[in-house]
Amino acid sequence: MTEAILQVRRLSKNFGGLAAVDDVSLDVEVGQLHAVIGPNGAGKTTLINMLSGDLSASAGSILFRGTEVARLEPERRSRLGVGRSYQKINIFPGFSALENCRLAAQSREPRPFNWLRSAMSYEAILTNARQALSAVGLANQADTGAATLSHGEQRQLEIAMSLATDPKLLLLDEPLAGMGTEESSHMIELVSGLAQTHAILLVEHDMDAVFRLAQVLTVMVNGKILASGSPEAIRANREVQIAYLGGADDSL
Amino acid sequence: METITLPRAALIVSVLLLAAFPLIAATFYVQLGAKILIMAIFALSLDLLVGHTGLVSLGHAAYFGLAAYVLALISPKYEAASFWFTLPVAMTAAAAAALIIGFLVVRTAGVYFIMATLAFAQMLYSLFHDTKLGGGSDGIYITVRPDLTIAGIKPLDLEDPVQFYYLALLSIIAVYALLNQVLHAPFGRALAGIKANESRMRSIGYPVFAYKLGAFVLAGALAGLAGYLAACQFGFVNPEILAWHQSGAVLMMVILGGIGKLHGAVLGAFTYVLLQEVLSAPTLLGTYAKHWQLALGSLIVLIVLALPHGLAAWIERAGGWHKRKHVSGAAQVSHD
Amino acid sequence: MFYLIQLLNGVQYGLLLFLLASGLTLIFGIMGVINLAHGSFYMVGAYLAYWLAKITGSLWLAIPLGILIALALGLVLEITIFSRLYKRDHLYQVLLTFGLILIFEELRSILFGDDVHGVAVPALLDYSVRLTDTLSYPVYRLFITAVCLLLAGAMYLMIHRTRLGMMIRAGSSNREMAASLGVNIRLLFALVFAFGTALAAFAGMIAAPISSVFPGMGNQILIICFVVVVIGGIGSINGAMIASLAIGFADTLGKVLAPEYSGVAIYLLMAAILLWRPQGLANKT
Numbered sequence: 024m025t026e027a028i029l030q031v032r033r034l035s036k037n038f039g040g041l042a043a044v045d046d047v048s049l050d051v052e053v054g055q056l057h058a059v060i061g062p063n064g065a066g067k068t069t070l071i072n073m074l075s076g077d078l079s080a081s082a083g084s085i086l087f088r089g090t091e092v093a094r095l096e097p098e099r100r101s102r103l104g105v106g107r108s109y110q111k112i113n114i115f116p117g118f119s120a121l122e123n124c125r126l127a128a129q130s131r132e133p134r135p136f137n138w139l140r141s142a143m144s145y146e147a148i149l150t151n152a153r154q155a156l157s158a159v160g161l162a163n164q165a166d167t168g169a170a171t172l173s174h175g176e177q178r179q180l181e182i183a184m185s186l187a188t189d190p191k192l193l194l195l196d197e198p199l200a201g202m203g204t205e206e207s208s209h210m211i212e213l214v215s216g217l218a219q220t221h222a223i224l225l226v227e228h229d230m231d232a233v234f235r236l237a238q239v240l241t242v243m244v245n246g247k248i249l250a251s252g253s254p255e256a257i258r259a260n261r262e263v264q265i266a267y268l269g270g271a272d273d274s275l
Numbered sequence: 276m277e278t279i280t281l282p283r284a285a286l287i288v289s290v291l292l293l294a295a296f297p298l299i300a301a302t303f304y305v306q307l308g309a310k311i312l313i314m315a316i317f318a319l320s321l322d323l324l325v326g327h328t329g330l331v332s333l334g335h336a337a338y339f340g341l342a343a344y345v346l347a348l349i350s351p352k353y354e355a356a357s358f359w360f361t362l363p364v365a366m367t368a369a370a371a372a373a374l375i376i377g378f379l380v381v382r383t384a385g386v387y388f389i390m391a392t393l394a395f396a397q398m399l400y401s402l403f404h405d406t407k408l409g410g411g412s413d414g415i416y417i418t419v420r421p422d423l424t425i426a427g428i429k430p431l432d433l434e435d436p437v438q439f440y441y442l443a444l445l446s447i448i449a450v451y452a453l454l455n456q457v458l459h460a461p462f463g464r465a466l467a468g469i470k471a472n473e474s475r476m477r478s479i480g481y482p483v484f485a486y487k488l489g490a491f492v493l494a495g496a497l498a499g500l501a502g503y504l505a506a507c508q509f510g511f512v513n514p515e516i517l518a519w520h521q522s523g524a525v526l527m528m529v530i531l532g533g534i535g536k537l538h539g540a541v542l543g544a545f546t547y548v549l550l551q552e553v554l555s556a557p558t559l560l561g562t563y564a565k566h567w568q569l570a571l572g573s574l575i576v577l578i579v580l581a582l583p584h585g586l587a588a589w590i591e592r593a594g595g596w597h598k599r600k601h602v603s604g605a606a607q608v609s610h611d
Numbered sequence: 612m613f614y615l616i617q618l619l620n621g622v623q624y625g626l627l628l629f630l631l632a633s634g635l636t637l638i639f640g641i642m643g644v645i646n647l648a649h650g651s652f653y654m655v656g657a658y659l660a661y662w663l664a665k666i667t668g669s670l671w672l673a674i675p676l677g678i679l680i681a682l683a684l685g686l687v688l689e690i691t692i693f694s695r696l697y698k699r700d701h702l703y704q705v706l707l708t709f710g711l712i713l714i715f716e717e718l719r720s721i722l723f724g725d726d727v728h729g730v731a732v733p734a735l736l737d738y739s740v741r742l743t744d745t746l747s748y749p750v751y752r753l754f755i756t757a758v759c760l761l762l763a764g765a766m767y768l769m770i771h772r773t774r775l776g777m778m779i780r781a782g783s784s785n786r787e788m789a790a791s792l793g794v795n796i797r798l799l800f801a802l803v804f805a806f807g808t809a810l811a812a813f814a815g816m817i818a819a820p821i822s823s824v825f826p827g828m829g830n831q832i833l834i835i836c837f838v839v840v841v842i843g844g845i846g847s848i849n850g851a852m853i854a855s856l857a858i859g860f861a862d863t864l865g866k867v868l869a870p871e872y873s874g875v876a877i878y879l880l881m882a883a884i885l886l887w888r889p890q891g892l893a894n895k896t
Contacts, residue, residue: 075478077474097478098477101478102480113474113475115472116471117471118467126464126479129461130479131480137461137462138462141456141460142463184475
């Protein structure tokens with residue numbers, strides 16, 4: 024068993040007296056898709072925010088490729104290889120799709136304060152950007168303004184931007200939110216392909232997608248982990264059924 | 276990429292017109308022209324911050340004034356100082372101040388940034404006004420303009436208004452070219468990204484603080500250049516050069532002209548200085564001319580309420596200029 | 612006991628600053644408008660005190676009249692200009708209110724000239740109280756301190772204990788929700804703005820006898836108010852109080868230790884706070 028690229032130990036976040044995330048531990052390995060599910064308010068987005076650095080942790084440790092990152096800013100984690108997509112679309116709407124990815128790829132450029140050459144003359148960066156767009160299927164939309172892309176295409180762009188930074192770990196926060204069936208199946212195929220080569224932590228509400236994609240499932244309720252294991256084990260877990268899957272939800 | 280600068284033809288024509296100007300204009304207008312060019316450099320430096328990085332500084336006069344004071348303080352009393360020595364010193368002082376103040380204010384965001392930049396500029400004003408450092412509220416005279424002699428030759432004599440004008444013109448061409456280059460380079464694109472969506476820039480790995488600080492220091496250095504030239508021209512420096520009226524005036528130039536377009540800053544400076552001249556001349560408002568700021572203030576209020584995107588955008592629309600796409604195909608959609 | 616006098620002055624200065632800064636921070640916190648002309652209202656108050664006291668012969672009459680005028684001015688400005696700024700970028704708010712400063716300054720110059728004017732301390736309060744054998748302290752300054760404390764207390768009570776205060780807090784955190792619950796946001800904002808204006812003017816009025824009435828007085832103190840808001844946090848009355856007093860003390864300390872550099876002391880305090888807590892004192896991370 025290869026060592027997990029992401030090791031979360033006893034991670035917690037307190038807001039005043041409220042524990043939004045309480046003593047959460049989990050692992051993600053390369054080539055594995057680890058899904059985190061749970062009802063609204065379970066703390067899933069707070070968890071992802073702590074992993075990406077958008078929110079500081081109250082306690083606990085986050086080891087990424089052996090390095091403790093829990094106190095690092097988002098930009099440093101990104102440079103170490105953590106990529107993130109957002110639940111609420113977080114792109115540069117005023118730029119073209121290509122420029123969105125080019126900016127992301129440019130972040131890896133070792134000499135940022137270089138004034139001597141035009142940004143467009145860096146062939147390697149442009150190539151990376153185009154590759155990222157192709158990987159998500161947006162190659163023919165390179166010159167389209169990001170604001171005019173469809174909702175699904177914007178979500179794809181979100182992921183393309185993360186890919187352009189050459190991440191080892193992808194934190195995907197509800198990439199299927201607000202998508203129609205066709206767009207969803209494209210996205211699921213995309214994520215499935217990425218799962219072969221990356222480590223992925225996926226937060227999602229779409230149970231179909233989750234059970235198709237995930238090798239490991241973690242169920243969170245009220246900030247704590249209720250259960251964690253293979254999809255079959257989780258499906259069969261009585262507590263999970265009662266707390267989350269049972270009752271009104273009959274998508275199993 | 277969207278036009279952040281004029282089409283090349285327009286630029287060349289503008290430069291030629293500006294270069295020809297002293298040949299046909301009276302001395303008073305040549306001096307006014309030089310003043311406008313210097314203010315335009317000041318406005319360009321602020322536009323880098325406001326228009327291209329999204330940092331609204333209300334204390335930019337601090338660096339403008341500091342460089343002016345440095346020139347006044349290191350100039351010998353009755354001789355000409357060396358231009359090639361005093362200019363780098365003045366600009367370095369301005370850049371150093373921008374580095375220190377920037378380090379403190381760039382960590383704030385939004386309105387806090389606006390207020391903190393204003394406050395630090397006011398601190399420098401208090402320093403020069405209340406203490407004997409710079410001659411207090413009386414100020415310092417620069418009796419002889421700096422000397423451009425280098426290796427035995429003197430390319431321009433700054434005591435001659437026409438030659439001083441050409442120095443100002445060369446300076447603004449250099450600054451404009453530099454900023455144009457910077458904005459098209461990776462650094463400038465990153466600034467654009469920071470202005471558009473700062474948190475996303477962080478999450479894709481950019482050390483946003485460092486970029487903002489870099490922009491702040493560059494803007495400060497260029498403001499220092501403008502301040503140096505202003506002190507050269509005027510021959511006198513007093514604390515009002517650091518006052519918040521000065522910071523407000525240059526911000527007005529940038530906003531009026533239309534932020535985010537280099538030529539907008541120039542246009543704004545041009546318009547503002549001309550407005551100032553016209554409104555304060557007795558021919559228009561008679562005895563009320565000394566209250567020209569009333570007309571200026573009213574105009575500003577009206578313009579802000581009526582023209583949400585500044586003069587440059589308004590002229591562009593009225594004139595029907597076309598947007599250009601860069602040859603490599605990375606087209607940036609213009610946003611309103 | 613020179614220090615005691617300075618300390619009392621520092622507290623009085625800090626409290627007066629609080630009156631001014633609280634209006635600024637409220638308007639900012641609730642309506643999201645940065646108003647550079649807030650200092651102009653302070654100046655308007657001072658000049659109103661001077662003018663009304665001259666024609667009525669009594670500062671006691673001048674103050675209520677002045678407050679009424681200031682309230683009216685605030686309402687008119689809000690309705691005609693500021694209500695259009697709420698949705699605009701801070702950049703344009705800065706620009707427009709800067710234009711307003713120019714207008715106010717020039718109107719002041721046209722109407723009252725550029726000289727410095729004095730306002731007499733009302734006879735009732737025009738004496739000093741003995742502190743020690745050798746030092747006495749002007750009662751009028753104690754009066755200012757007391758009034759500011761009263762107003763601060765009243766503001767705190769209003770915001771935290773009344774329905775109006777609840778509406779204000781609701782309106783600031785979620786405009787649409789509050790509106791849909793029946794709160795008349797338009798009216799609320801107009802009232803808050805008028806109140807902030809009147810508060811600033813009132814501060815100018817009561818300060819006039821000790822600070823004199825002079826051109827540029829509004830701008831000077833406005834920048835200090837900005838420092839208060841940076842240190843105390845936008846929208847926070849508590850923060851404004853702590854910051855105002857801190858600045859009062861810093862200013863006093865500066866005058867005592869290095870009088871020439873005392874003007875800089877306040878900004879050094881701000882620099883120190885920025886190093887330590889860039890988000891302001893009252894805001895929690």
